Amino acid sequence: MHSTSSRATARELRHVRALRERSERSARGLCFVEGIRQVVSAVEGGHAIEAVYVDETRLQSSVGLEAIERAVRGGARHVVLTTAEFERISSRDNPVGLAAVVHWQPRPLATFHPPAQGLILATDNVRDPGNLGTLIRTADAAGCAAVIVHGGVDPAHPTALRASLGTTFLATVVDAPTLDACFDWASRHQIPVLATTARNAQPLWELGPVRSAVVLVGNEGVGLGEETIARADLRVTIPMFGSATSLNVSVAAGIVLFELARRRVAGEHLTT
């Protein structure tokens, strides 16, 4: 299978490393993914793979080798790196020897049409890439139709991709240029916006039936802004019983999304 593999030039390695910068990623519409699960997810998600980078002395996984084959059949270049070269592009302490450059970026909100029912997660100004990746992973597990990202960190940030465990490439991730655009979009599609806030809102468990919703979560430090909360159609708070006055944003989103999923399974939200 490796008859068509090539070696990398120093210039190519510099181009790969440059994808650590958000401006490079968005200018080129590419991102850098590393690790077996992520490369497999990128291939399975049907995204065009520009190149796979392999340190053959390190990569042992048969799953990884299959992903390389599939990527190459799909048109990816297969680039063999030395261990030293791989370490130049890797951002991990113990690289597994598999990485790829993938044509991926969040799709624009204007072209995204939601399903008739169901949940969508929207994030406002989440700044920690680990949190954003975990939010995408959580939304995917809860059966959300999409994650709309407004502001904050780029979902193609290497740490966000890693925390998403590859779900970013299998889920629908959408970029909202402004919060206004997000509210307008939800209104146009007649989906209520449900703001989550740490205080002064309806307890989650008392929320009435919800058939579909854009569940909006805010920034780690300050949550959602007052105006944003006021503009939402619904406002909920997770009841808390200890000294903590707030929850981690991914944990809070998980609790809300899975409570709505529980109701869906129980048939509690099926209003007419």
Add this chain to the structure above:
Amino acid sequence: MHSTSSRATARELRHVRALRERSERSARGLCFVEGIRQVVSAVEGGHAIEAVYVDETRLQSSVGLEAIERAVRGGARHVVLTTAEFERISSRDNPVGLAAVVHWQPRPLATFHPPAQGLILATDNVRDPGNLGTLIRTADAAGCAAVIVHGGVDPAHPTALRASLGTTFLATVVDAPTLDACFDWASRHQIPVLATTARNAQPLWELGPVRSAVVLVGNEGVGLGEETIARADLRVTIPMFGSATSLNVSVAAGIVLFELARRRVAGEHLTT
């Protein structure tokens, strides 16, 4: 208030820095805490503060200054550092200028007596300090009586303390020497152990009434071991609806703990 403040010697700063190592923390029964919220929580939690370290050019917060006063009244030394000295002990990019050395370590399981009813979170071999801190924060918010930590990372790791947002000093954090000891303890106190697993268990939402439980979560990479799962009294899985085959451990714990809290509020668990 600062008439009794002192300066730090290079030797003292080395001793503070040494608390980055787990072996130093457990040998000395001390930990290093940094930031206003954490120092305030350590004071509010009633833990003996050995010393507070202050960069007066940086610290502006009146809440921080009050915490210093309370700590000093409680017997803490008040040590004024230069910005350069503070940066030597800080592990943050933008230190706020307040830190403390606190007498704190998890209490031993053998001396911990649980309340008659309620939830306890237990962690098995959680290795990411951010996850462990978020687990403690989440358990506190869900009203858990304690967090039992077995193996994995130290809850006094600076990153774990930071992620817990100070709740570590307000909650009851317990150290279990072995999983056996944890199961024996639960059995002796007649509390069922509820294992969370990503597959082959009862869906969370179909779980019968639970009056009290030790909710046991596993390692990030591999979850709980098969033997541990088999030994538990109850086994639950969070139903998942996407491509993700697992959830982040803190998110999973949040979903389970808050589902049990929801039932407690709804009166669903009050069996006799």
